[in-house]
Amino acid sequence: MEDVDYLDGLYSYAMILTRNRREAEALVSQAYARAVEKLGHTSVFAKRKSEFFRSLREIWLEHSEGHRKADNHNLNTEEPNAYVTENNHDVSRIRSCEDSRTKHLRAAIHALPLSLQEIIVLREHEEFSHQEIAAVVRCSVEAVAAQIVKARVYLKSHLGSNRSIPIFHR
Numbered sequence: 001m002e003d004v005d006y007l008d009g010l011y012s013y014a015m016i017l018t019r020n021r022r023e024a025e026a027l028v029s030q031a032y033a034r035a036v037e038k039l040g041h042t043s044v045f046a047k048r049k050s051e052f053f054r055s056l057r058e059i060w061l062e063h064s065e066g067h068r069k070a071d072n073h074n075l076n077t078e079e080p081n082a083y084v085t086e087n088n089h090d091v092s093r094i095r096s097c098e099d100s101r102t103k104h105l106r107a108a109i110h111a112l113p114l115s116l117q118e119i120i121v122l123r124e125h126e127e128f129s130h131q132e133i134a135a136v137v138r139c140s141v142e143a144v145a146a147q148i149v150k151a152r153v154y155l156k157s158h159l160g161s162n163r164s165i166p167i168f169h170r
Contacts, residue, residue, distance in 0.1 A: 014028050027059055049128075108154075112151055112154060116154070119147045130148075
């Protein structure tokens with residue numbers, strides 16, 4: 001598997017974190033460059049894949065922390081609803097292309113807290129092991145397992161008895 005084969009998964013993960021197409025694209029680009037620089041010629045598949053996702057998450061956290069600090073200093077200079085409007089537009093545009101079952105699933109996933117969203121996407125969509133997820137989100141394997149169970153219980157209750165709704169398309 002080539003490094004570029006991770007880009008679709010990285011983009012999906014970035015969209016979960018940012019909910020903004022432009023930010024997700026920039027995040028993937030930065031994460032890809034950082035991971036390639038860090039890994040060099042390491043050929044272990046699992047390590048490379050985990051490092052790409054870990055780099056993406058770290059850059060997002062750094063970026064988010066920078067925005068929180070800037071927001072605290074510039075409360076009077078920014079339009080308060082600009083970010084929400086842009087995000088809602090991007091999410092709406094993406095959702096308009098999906099069928100109703102997928103829309104229902106995405107709504108259920110987006111209703112999860114962000115920490116559960118990213119863990120369930122890494123597990124179900126990217127097929128990461130518990131150990132790989134723990135390395136990406138920097139927590140224990142036991143915490144990952146508990147969060148996966150919690151996310152699945154919520155999704156099952158939110159999706160109800162409609163068994164025709166797949167958790168993820170692979």
